[in-house]
Amino acid sequence: MSELFFDRVSVRYGHHLAVDDVSLVVPHGQVVGLVGESGSGKSTLAATAVGLVPVTSGQVLVDGERDRRRRVQMVFQDPYSSLDPRMSIGGSIAEGMPRGVDKKAEVARLLELVNLDPGRASSLPARLSGGQRQRVALARALAGRPEVVIADEITSALDVSVQGAVLNLVRDLQRRLGLSMLFISHNLAVVRYVSDRIAVMKDGRIVEEGPAARVLAEPGHEYTRELLAAAPRRHARLEVS
Structure with missing residues (x-):
């Protein structure tokens, strides 16, 4: 088990600041759900962890080390x-x-x-x-x-009837293998199901982060409350067991 740490990471594309001074920890053997709407910067942040996107400033570390080769692997959205x-x-x-x-x-x-x-x-x-x-x-x-797995919207391209089975598999594999995992989704119902901690991203910044139970029960940021209010209507058909 290993800890993934985004240390004040920023990513700029020209004049656009896609990720803005983000610090986030994925603790040993836990799942951190990173949630936000399309364009919030969450996939860009994930891509920095596997070297697909260079950081403009800051650093990404695994157990305090910059060398992440093989230690971090990514599963992409479109199978x-x-x-x-x-x-x-x-x-x-x-x-x-x-x-x-x-x-x-x-x-x-x-x-x-x-x-x-x-x-x-x-x-x-x-x-x-x-x-x-x-x-x-x-x-x-x-x-x-790998010691850390990044899962980037891995159920969003799947039929609703299949999503639950894949989520069950992800949760089982993470627990059996003791993986640290960053699980990215715009779907709060999915994030709620798999995550130990939840981070909420908006306009390139983390606006809220904490234990999943606390964030879901007592959201501290208005944007988190908006996502929660929309989730039951948007994801009512998702079924997991």
């Missing part, structure tokens, strides 16, 4: 574009494995871990449903044996 359509799902998973691993056996183990038949390893992504592809994307992220 259709995150996998190479020409590569078997087993090949996609094996790409991220460290050297010296029995790749065939490890692919089988990871597919079982995400509740997919290991016999599907030779299948191409086109033969899988959206929910199955997102499970493969999870397995691919875990192949690198």
Whole structure:
């Protein structure tokens, strides 16, 4: 288990300040739900953790160290574009494995871990449903044996009927593997279900952060209250168990 720390991170695109002096901790073995509307900067912040977006100022650390190679892995929103359509799902998973691993056996183990038949390893992504592809994307992220996982809107492209099963899987994997996780969503019903702590982001800044129970029961910021007021109507059909 490891701690991910965004230390006064800012990201600027030209004249636009997408992330503004954000400090946020993802504690050892916990899930921090990062919630905010589209354009709030939450995905940009997440991308800094895996080096996809350079920081303008500040730093991102894992256990106090800047070197995050392999220690942090990301699962992306769109399961259709995150996998190479020409590569078997087993090949996609094996790409991220460290050297010296029995790749065939490890692919089988990871597919079982995400509740997919290991016999599907030779299948191409086109033969899988959206929910199955997102499970493969999870397995691919875990192949690198990360200590921290970033999950960026991973259920938003899925049918509502599939979202609950994927959320149950994410929660189970995080607990079984002891992962630290930053779980990003605009959907407060989803964040409520998986998170130990919740951070609320608006216009590039964290406007509220704390234990999930406290933020949901006693929100301190008007924007959080607006998100909570909208959530029951917007996400009434989401069902998880």
